[in-house]
Amino acid sequence: MGGLAEVLAPAESIIHQRPVLKRNIMIMSYKALITTVIVMMLTVGCSVFERVVYHPDINQGNYLTTDDIARIHIDMTKQQAIYILGTPMMKDPFGSNTWYYIFRRELGDKTVSQKTLTLTFDSSDILTHIDYKSTIEGPFIS
Numbered sequence: 383m384g385g386l387a388e389v390l391a392p393a394e395s396i397i398h399q400r401p402v403l404k405r406n407i408m409i410m411s412y413k414a415l416i417t418t419v420i421v422m423m424l425t426v427g428c429s430v431f432e433r434v435v436y437h438p439d440i441n442q443g444n445y446l447t448t449d450d451i452a453r454i455h456i457d458m459t460k461q462q463a464i465y466i467l468g469t470p471m472m473k474d475p476f477g478s479n480t481w482y483y484i485f486r487r488e489l490g491d492k493t494v495s496q497k498t499l500t501l502t503f504d505s506s507d508i509l510t511h512i513d514y515k516s517t518i519e520g521p522f523i524s
Contacts, residue, residue: 437490443471444483446497451514454501458509463501470501479503494519 444467453466463481464470470481483499495518502511 437492439490440488441485442487443485444468444499446483446485446499451499454499454509454512456509456512460503460507460509463509467499479505479507 446467450466454463467483471484472482474480474482479502481501481503483501485497486494487496488494495516498513498515498517500511500513500515501509502513504510
């Protein structure tokens with residue numbers, strides 16, 4: 383019988399160690415869960431990495447300089463306006479001879495500036511009205 387007791391002794395020690403193993407596995411799974419929650423909280427929403435990532439400036443439309451705008455005046459023809467400013471970004475689709483030169487710049491920090499120059503011509507293609515607006519909006523939180 384001594385031989386059987388020696389064979390069963392390691393099995394009894396394994397049985398007594400199982401609760402310890404279960405407890406260790408549960409502690410490890412709680413640590414993994416807590417680590418996952420902390421990592422998700424750091425990377426979602428108001429991320430710290432948002433400030434580290436490079437955001438290029440985005441320019442769209444007709445680039446309008448103050449010198450070019452200053453050269454535009456009443457009684458110019460359409461051809462003269464195109465020579466100075468280039469082709470307009472948008473023309474009034476209803477035929478009212480209104481041209482829109484729009485320049486929009488979104489800086490990397492989410493500040494958006496927009497310059498809009500509106501030129502209105504009469505029926506003989508002579509410039510009769512100039513309207514210039516410059517707006518700055520932002521910073522935006524995305």
